[in-house]
Amino acid sequence: MRSVAPGYRITRTPTPAAAIDGRVRWADIPAAARAACREAEIAVVAATANADATAWTFSLRTIEDWPGTLHVERRPPPDHYAATASIGRFPDLPERRVRAEAVLDQLREKLLAYGRKRSWDETEGDAADASITTGSSAASERAAPASPPR
Numbered sequence: 703m704r705s706v707a708p709g710y711r712i713t714r715t716p717t718p719a720a721a722i723d724g725r726v727r728w729a730d731i732p733a734a735a736r737a738a739c740r741e742a743e744i745a746v747v748a749a750t751a752n753a754d755a756t757a758w759t760f761s762l763r764t765i766e767d768w769p770g771t772l773h774v775e776r777r778p779p780p781d782h783y784a785a786t787a788s789i790g791r792f793p794d795l796p797e798r799r800v801r802a803e804a805v806l807d808q809l810r811e812k813l814l815a816y817g818r819k820r821s822w823d824e825t826e827g828d829a830a831d832a833s834i835t836t837g838s839s840a841a842s843e844r845a846a847p848a849s850p851p852r
Contacts, residue, residue: 726782728755730816731774735760738808742801744770744789764789764801772805785809 736746739762748761762770768790775784787802 726813726817728776728783730813731758731783734809734812734816735772735774737812738805739772741808741812742804744801744805746772762787762789762805768798768801770802770805772809774809783813 732749735749735758739746739760743765745763746760747763749758751758756776758772758774760772760774762772764770770787770789772785772787776782777784785806787805788798789801789805790798792798793802
């Protein structure tokens with residue numbers, strides 16, 4: 703591999719995709735769940751994994767202020783994972799079932815899309831995620847625009 707400029711060194715290299723069945727990585731579950739919920743206009747309020755990280759549970763809140771849950775479990779091949787979603791206090795209502803199915807469809811799409819990409823070393827990804835959760839960004843560091851003169 704050639705360097706872009708003299709003296710340039712690669713600081714981190716992507717790891718192989720480590721894909722499940724060539725398409726889905728278990729490490730992508732949190733990011734895929736957040737992206738799937740964003741597409742369905744649902745916020746992820748909290749995310750928890752069990753002790754051995756074989757299951758994730760996401761607490762959700764819809765734009766209509768309905769509570770929800772997305773649960774993803776690791777399964778042996780050929781399934782690889784099982785996901786369930788429920789939206790609202792009465793999840794059997796047709797409009798709530800449609801929203802839950804939309805989350806599951808988006809989750810599958812996002813997992814397949816992420817599985818096609820190479821992954822970065824997970825230990826370095828945690829540092830990048832920490833800067834996002836603390837709110838440090840270029841947008842927050844910009845000064846407010848000056849008001850026009852009268």
